[in-house]
Amino acid sequence: MKELIAKYREKGFKLTPQRLAILKFLDGNTGHPTAEDIYNSIKKIYPTVSFATVYNTLQTLGDKGEILEITIDPQKKHYDPNPNPHHHIICLGCNKIGDIFEDYSEALRLPNRIVEEFKPVGNHINFYGICRECQKKQKRRN
Amino acid sequence: MKELIAKYREKGFKLTPQRLAILKFLDGNTGHPTAEDIYNSIKKIYPTVSFATVYNTLQTLGDKGEILEITIDPQKKHYDPNPNPHHHIICLGCNKIGDIFEDYSEALRLPNRIVEEFKPVGNHINFYGICRECQKKQKRRN
DNA sequence: TTACCAGATTAGAATTATTCTAATCTAAAT
DNA sequence: ATTTAGATTAGAATAATTCTAATCTGGTAA
Incomplete structure (x- = not known):
């Protein structure tokens, strides 16, 4: 503190x-x-x-x-x-959000067309998934 | 039609x-x-x-x-x-959105910790940038 | 062709997240 | 202790989206 x-x-x-x-x-x-x-x-x-x-x-x-x-x-x-820049995964069932600290910046090369039109300054990946609890709920429903 | x-x-x-x-x-x-x-x-x-x-x-x-x-x-x-799944870039000045059809899925491997907690089903990358017009506006302001 | 009805449309109210306003208060510098 | 720029507050305003309940209609089948 x-x-x-x-x-x-x-x-x-x-x-x-x-x-x-x-x-x-x-x-x-x-x-x-x-x-x-x-x-x-x-x-x-x-x-x-x-x-x-x-x-x-x-x-x-x-x-x-x-x-x-x-x-x-x-x-x-x-x-x-x-x-610190990082990414997130959100559960499509309950909207719970998890952190992802993997660095993908090296792989995210943009096409020239975009680099010319926008001056890129950052990125953020939204991953989507179903969390464990929501998977269980789905099974129960079936 | x-x-x-x-x-x-x-x-x-x-x-x-x-x-x-x-x-x-x-x-x-x-x-x-x-x-x-x-x-x-x-x-x-x-x-x-x-x-x-x-x-x-x-x-x-x-x-x-x-x-x-x-x-x-x-x-x-x-x-x-x-x-069709694709990504977007948004201009931080005017919120204009551009499409990005590059496929990065191969590179976006998730850590095990995440794969175990969430069952991943997709992803979407938000790129951020400054579009040409907004770059011009910034220069004018300086 | 017509009658039917599940599902679509509508005006307007309701809800929800967020921002604004203008009066009051306060942290911290002097 | 005084001062003041900036913070806080209640409540109103705004804006996006959803809901409601009455009415309408596209498409199916008689």
């Missing part, structure tokens, strides 16, 4: 109690929470916290490159506190 | 004038339209068409595997009438 405080303060990030709670919730969290997940968690400690604060903080953290905004779920955004 | 009609009729897809207009609009369209783009286009011919019809039709076409729903834009869904 001490490091968290120092880390953000030195980036000119004003450290309010609400923000600290958000940072603490995100720190090391691999569950890919949504804004609502974060809001619900923070509300337990700061019952008057507002969604605006959550969204503002996430926006700021994203701009600073401290978290990733994941658009793999068509319903809502998820947030990933690991800012 | 004749083929379109035959193709969908034989899949038990009831062909209403509104649906035909949607199919015609989508056929060969590489602009990755949103539901609103489609609605606006169809409305010119059928002024009473409703968003529900557009969304219902897109949903049905998606379920039948005739179109792809693209979640690359955090604001809204885009639709791609080319159902």
Whole structure:
């Protein structure tokens, strides 16, 4: 926590109690929470916290490159506190998201046509699958 | 058009004038339209068409595997009438989407940990870049 | 050709995620 | 202690999408 405080303060990030709670919730969290997940968690400690604060903080953290905004779920955004580029796999049954740290960049060579029209700056692979629990549920249904 | 009609009729897809207009609009369209783009286009011919019809039709076409729903834009869904798996590149400036038909599947081997937890069934790569026009705009601003 | 009905269409309301507003508050620099 | 840029808040606004329930119609079969 001490490091968290120092880390953000030195980036000119004003450290309010609400923000600290958000940072603490995100720190090391691999569950890919949504804004609502974060809001619900923070509300337990700061019952008057507002969604605006959550969204503002996430926006700021994203701009600073401290978290990733994941658009793999068509319903809502998820947030990933690991800012190192990596990929994700989403369960088509329950929308659970897993992390994939494999580096495929070497293999992802783009055709010239694209390189000329777009200046590519990054990539993100969405893998799709069925998680173990959802596989079980499917079997039960059959 | 004749083929379109035959193709969908034989899949038990009831062909209403509104649906035909949607199919015609989508056929060969590489602009990755949103539901609103489609609605606006169809409305010119059928002024009473409703968003529900557009969304219902897109949903049905998606379920039948005739179109792809693209979640690359955090604001809204885009639709791609080319159902063959392929990838996309989105301009970070204006959200324009380009198609990428390169096949990377051979290279995208997943770690065992993932294969065991999720049964992978597909993948989709989101590339990010800056399109020519947005590059020009950036230069002008400097 | 007609009657039928499963499924399609419609207007408009509802829902949901996210953003905006404007008043108030506060972290942290001086 | 004072100051102020930036953060917080409640609640309204916006925007995409889904739902509802009444009405309509394409396509099948009598």
